[in-house]
Amino acid sequence: MVLPQEPEFEQALAELATSLKPFLQANPSYAKAFDIVQIPERIVQFRVVWEDDQGQPQVNRGFRVQYNSALGPYKGGLRLHPTVNLSILKFLGFEQTFKNALTGLNMGGAKGGSDFDPKGKSDNEIRRFCVSFMAELGKHIGKDTDVPAGDIGTGAREIGFLFGAYRRMRGEWVGVLTGKGATWGGSFIRPEATGYGLIYYVEHMIAKAFPHLSLTKKSTKVAISGSGNVAQYTALKVLELGGTVLSLSDSKGSLISKDGIAKETVEAVMALKLRGGALASLSSQPGVEYVAGQRPWTLLEQIDIALPCATQNEVSGAEAEALLKAGTRIVAEGSNMGCTAEAVEVFERARRQGGDGRVWYAPGKASNCGGVAVSGLEMAQNSQRLVWTSEEVDARLKGIMTDCYNICYDAGSKWSGEQAQEGVLPSLLSGANVAGFIKVADAMKAHGDWW
Structure with a gap:
């Protein structure tokens, strides 16, 4: 198998x-x-x-x-x-x-x-x-x-x-691909969807467990890895809300700022990546430092929220321990399986211990599902030959991320094994895996794929 x-x-x-x-x-x-x-x-x-x-x-x-x-x-x-x-x-x-x-x-x-x-x-x-x-x-x-x-x-x-x-x-025009241009079948908010959806999911985590880390506060410090589409729009949404973005990265190194990366720098990153450039060329941007050969997780003294948005296995066990030392309380993946198994165990152990040092981890299959959700909405618009406004799509995206969070929270509360322990948050990892599996398995059973 x-x-x-x-x-x-x-x-x-x-x-x-x-x-x-x-x-x-x-x-x-x-x-x-x-x-x-x-x-x-x-x-x-x-x-x-x-x-x-x-x-x-x-x-x-x-x-x-x-x-x-x-x-x-x-x-x-x-x-x-x-x-x-x-x-x-x-x-x-x-x-x-x-x-x-x-x-x-x-x-x-x-x-x-x-x-x-x-x-x-x-x-x-x-x-x-x-x-x-x-x-x-x-x-x-x-x-x-x-x-x-x-x-x-x-x-x-x-x-x-x-x-x-x-x-x-x-010889036909059909919605066979998503992510199309807005003028020829694409959906508004599709480029932003994964990053925006990630933040909408994190806002529910904050409201439930860490209200002092509201993203409307400049004192809330967010470390982001990656510099592609997901990282860019995650950073822009944090800045729009009022939080502080500490980092972006690419395969060659990290761009960091202890006082916060400005919107203009994120926009410069967006223009750079359209040309296929490397972040090292932005080291002269005001208020930032470029560190070659390292990811951001060990480079900053204080990180409230860590959002891996680059690729799989980009947070190691040792880097997870460094995030705990930096005071991180929320880790949510914008990338798919962004954390190694060792890193996930570090975060889940800190969650189970509860108390002031607790950490809440959200897996990518839940926290970054906003991208594929808006792809699904693009499919629906193509089928109807309609174009929904940015506001309509964004409202639907927020609703989907709210439902996803609630599903993960409820299933995690039932199946993560610590629901009886006072002060211990449910595992969103367990919740996402169990809830997603049940839905797929039940459909397969109804179709006669197993019995």
Whole structure:
């Protein structure tokens, strides 16, 4: 069931198995559903041959992992990055299945992509890659079958090229991809959705357990990793509310400011990343310091809220301990599985201990589901040939994140095992895993996938 050398997938599976233990002990009939849900319904692997600007053929690996369609059409992003492999895409598709369940929308789980690296490529090279990639992927997707979206390395430019290739190949305009441009089928708030939704989720955590950390207060200090779409809009929402952003980062280092990163600096980061630049070039920005080769978690003396928004396993066990020493009270993932298993155990142990040193951790499948939620709303708008206003979409996003938080809190209160201990917060990790699993498993049972 678990193939050798799939560490990311094994990590995600082990996390779910641990969270489900109390539930499965009380409901042993669901054990068979757990066995079945681990296996993807379909994995498509293919080669992608494209022509570089020198007229030479290049080849990459393409993938689509269609994990589970019990709740609706497969839904999940396309990642373009040299680290992409089957283990990473299986873990992402597996997580996506339960994340999509938590949104309350009718979406199954999938993930795909290629080990192609858009960095350093010309627009024409990226276009030629996308056309070749879609020539095969297009045989396996459709508006009622599988609706991919963007992910790391797949932004508005790539979605446009992919959509155009599909439209020309199939001769039809349908909402087969989400993250489209606002003037040709996209949804307002989609670029902002993951970051905004992350903050909406965190606001519920604050209100419940740490009201003194209101994001309307400049004294509330928020460390953010990453500098892509999720990190950018997370930072802008914190600044809009009135909190202080301490950091951003990329694969080469961290941009930090003990007094707070200004909105103008975040906007400079947004412009830089559109050109494929590195944060090191912004070291001269006023009030910031660039630290090469390090993530932000060990660089700051005080961090109230930590929001990993870069990639998987970006917070180690040692960095989790450093966050505790910095006074961190909330950790919520904007990235998928942003914390290692060791880091999660550090946070969960601090939660179980309660008291003034308690920490509350939210897994990405819950706290970052706002992105795919608005992708689902984009699908709904395409089906109706309508465009909702920014205010309408944002209101729906807030409602989805509120419902997701409540679902995780209630399930965590019932199944995390510490609900009887006074002063101990429920595990949002257990809550998200159990609630998402139950919804998917019940749909599978109704369809006759297990009995």
